[in-house]
Amino acid sequence: MSAAEATRRYGDSSDSSSTASGSVIGASVTRFDGSAKIRGAATYALEHRPANVAHAVLVPSTIAAGRVRSIGTAMAEAAPGVLKVLTPDNAPTLKAASDWLGNPPARPDYQPLTAEIAYAGQYIALVIAETFEQATQATHLLDIVYEEADAVSGLRDVAEGGGFLAEPMTREWGDAQAAFASAPVQIEQEYEMPREFQMPIEPNGLIAEWQGDKLTIWEPCQWLDGMARTYSEWFGIPFENVRIISPYIGGGFGSKAFCGPHDAIGAMAAKMLGRPVKLALTRPQIFSSIGGRAATRQTIAIGATKEGKLLSIVHTGASETSINETWVEPLGVVTALMYATPNLSSHQRVVRVNTVMPGAKRAPGENPSAFGIESAIDELAYEIGMDPLEIRLRNYAEEDPHTRKPWSTRQLREAFAAGAEAFGWSRRKPEPRSMRDGHHLIGWGVAAGTYPVRRAAGEARVRLLADGTVEVSSSTIDMGQGAYTVIAQTAAEVFGLPLDKVAVKLGDSSLPRAGVTGGSRMAGVMTSAVHKTAVALREQLVELALTHPASPFRALQANTLTVADGRISSPLADGAVISIGSFLAAIGKTEIDATRDTFAEIGIDPKDSYKNYTTIAMAPPPTAGDFSLHSWCAHFIEVRVDEDFGTVRVSRAVSAFDSGRLYNPRLAASQIKGGIIMGIGQALLEEGLVDGRHARLMNANLADYLIPTNADIPDIEVISVGIPDPHASALGGKGVGELGIVGVAPAIANAVFHATGKRIRDLPITLDKLI
C-alpha cells in the first residue's frame, strides 16, 4: 500500500464520512479560537486586571539543602511601594491538601514558606508591592543567612543511595532471567535521560482575589476542578467557594495541572493583604520550581534467537524524585507493551535527590520507556544483521503481551507500512556510515511509539437560543490542543448548524465540571459529553415541536422530525420547514437547554462525581474491560551528521500514527508535529545541567536550556492510519497530544547510529559525544 493509498484509505476516513453526510466532525476546519489569537485579542488568565491589584515577586533559595537561619526584611520593607514581606517567620500555616488520587495528606499542616530547604529554588520569601518593579527590586534587599548542608545532586551523585522499589511498577511473566541467560543472542545496555522541562512560553502564575471566604483565581490551569479542590483544602473553605478562571492557556505540556507552592503563597498573600495579588513566576523560577521530567536511567537486557525473535526482556530502571515527595516516571510501560515476548521482568526504583518534585512532561513514562526499548530493539537488529523495521514486524504483538487482552485497534503495522513508503525506507543501505552527502554522514532510523487511551466521565451544558445559535459550556480548557474547535464541531454537527452559529465557553470552574486536561483524554471525554448533551437537547427540541400547542408541526401527527441545517422539518417533507430560532420564538421560549454527563458510559457511579472531577482516581485503566486500548505511531527520521564537527541535524521526518478517528485532522496533525518537534529537542538539545557541588540548576533560562528553534526543524510529514475505535470513545477517537513525542528520540538515536556507527545511549546527543 502506498502512502497516498494509506492516506486516502485511513487519513481521510474521518473526512470522507463527513463529506458524505455534510457533517463537521472530522472536518479540517481552522481553529475556532484562531481569530482572537492572531489579533492579540485572546486574553489569557494573567492578563486580567482586578482593581487595586498588588504585585508579588518570589524569592528562591540559593542552597539545595539545609536551612534558612534568618531573613532580614527591614530594608525591603522600607523600600518604596512595598506592602508586605512574607517569610517563614510570618507566613501562616495552611492545611495540607490531598494528592491527585485523593489520598489524604500524611501530615495535617502545610507550610509553603519554610526554613527547611530541600531543593535549590524552593521559595523562602515573597515581596508584595504596588508595582512589579518595586517588588522585584525589594527582593534584592533581603538579608538572607543560610546554613548549607550536603545535597544529593542527582542520579549520578555517588551519594544517591539506590532509592526504593516502586512496587506497583513491577511487571513479571515467564522466567525472564533464565530465558535471557540461555538465549543464543544477548544484548544488555544502559540508557539515560537528563532532567527536562516543559517550558510553555506562557509563564505559570496566578491572580488571587478574596471576597470573604470566597476565593477567585485567574490562573493558566490544565485542571480547574483539581486545582480548585487543592485551594479549598489548603484554606479550609468549601470547594464551591473557589472559582478558577482560565480562558486560554499558553501551553501546558503537563506543567499547569497541579497547584504548586507559589499558588499557596500567592493566595495567602492576597488574603493577608485584603486585596488582589498578581504573582507570575520568572522564567528561571519556572525551571527550578515547576517539576519537569525526572532524570532516568534504565538497563535493558534482551535475549533473542538468531532470527531475531524475542525470548526475554529483563528491565530495571531508576528515576529521581524529591526529598519530601514521591513522583514516579514509569519506565517499563512501553517495555512491557510493544513487543511479543514470552518472558519479561521489569522493576523500577525511585531515588530521592535534592530537586523540586518532578512532574508530568508530555507522555510521562511512555516517553523515556520508549527511548529504552526502541533503542535496544535497534541494537538487536544490528547485532543479528536484520533490518530495524523487519525486526519490529517479526516481534509484532498481536495482543497485549501483559494482560493477554486483544487490542481494541492497533494500526501499527499500517503505520510502519505507510511511513516506510512515504519515507523511502526500502532505499536504505543497511551498513552504518554507508550513506553520505559530501562530509555529511546520513543516517535513517525508525522507532515506534504508543500512548494509552485514558477514558473519563465528562459533563457539558448546551443551550439553544432564540437567535438560532447554540452555546456549549464546560470547565474544560484549551491549551492549544483544540478544545474550542472540536467542541464547536460536535455541537454544530448535532444541530446541523454552521460553526459561526456556535459559541463555546470554557475555562471557568463555575461551568459544568471537567477533569484534568492531560493524558491525551480531553477530546475523547468532551466530544462524548457534548455529543450526548446536544443529542438530548435535539430530542427535547423535537419533542417540543411535536407536542407544544403553538408548534406549527403539531398537526402533523408525526413520530419524529428532522433537525438539519439549523432547521426543523418533517422527514416526509409534508410540513413546514422552520429555523430553530423561529420555532423557539413561535412557542414563546427564549432558550432551551440540557446538561448531561457520561458517568454511565464510563461505568462510574454518579455519587463519585466530586472524586471523578477533582482526582484521577476514577479513570479506568486502558486495560479495563475486554480490550487493551492505545494509540500507536511509527517515526522515520533522517539525520545529517557533520563528520568533522559532530553536529547533528534532523533533515527529514515522516510519522504515521493511529489515533483512531480524527475529529479535526488539521489540528491533530499540528499536535503530532508538535510532539515530534519536542522530541527532536529532547534527542538533540534539552538537558537540565546540575552543578554537582551545590545541586543547583546551571542553565535555568531559555538561552542555556535549549529548546528547538525554527531553524532546527525540517518539514515534517504526518500520515493518519487510524480507524474509528468504538471502545475508546463515543465518536471513535483515541488520544493524540502525547503520542507524537513517543519514539522520536530513539528514532533519532537509531538514525545517528546508522550515520556514524556510534550508539549514543544518554540524551541529548550532543557533538561532544560523537567526535
Next chain:
Amino acid sequence: MSNKIDITLNVNGRPEALQLEPRVTLLDALREQLGLNGTKKGCDQGQCGACTVHIDGERVLACLTLAAQVEGREVTTIEGLSKPGQKAHPVQAAFLEQDAFQCGYCTPGQIMSAVSCIREGHAGSDEEIREYMSGNLCRCGAYPHIVAAVRQAAEAVQ
C-alpha cells in the same frame, strides 16, 4: 526608586500619555498600563521573542526596551496590525489558514516578526524564513506551519 517621569508614547498611531518609573520596560508599559495584552511576556529576558513589537517599523524585543527609550518613535503592536472588525493583515490570515499556532501565546510575536521578515526581504526561501524566524520560540512546535504561513503571506504581499 519611585520618581516617575511623564512620557508620551505613540502606540498604534495613538498618542498615549504615561506617568511611569524610568525603569519600566516597554513590555510592562504596554501590558500593565495601556492594557495592550497582545504583546506577550514569555521570558522577560530577551530569549523567547514573545514580546516582539515594531519600533519605527523594525522588530524589537519590548522586554529589553525601556518605555522611556521609545518616546517620539512609532510603536506598533499586534493590536495595531489590523483593527478589530476589519480584515486581518495577510500575515495574520496566513497564520490562521496554515494552523501556524496552537496555544497562541507566542503568536503575536511570531506575527510581528513575520511581518518584518517579509519586509526585510528575508522570506526568499524556506531556509531563509527558518533562519530569520528563529528568534521567536514556539514550544507547541508550529514551526513548519509558521514557515508555510510566512511563505504564503510573502507571496500575497508581493
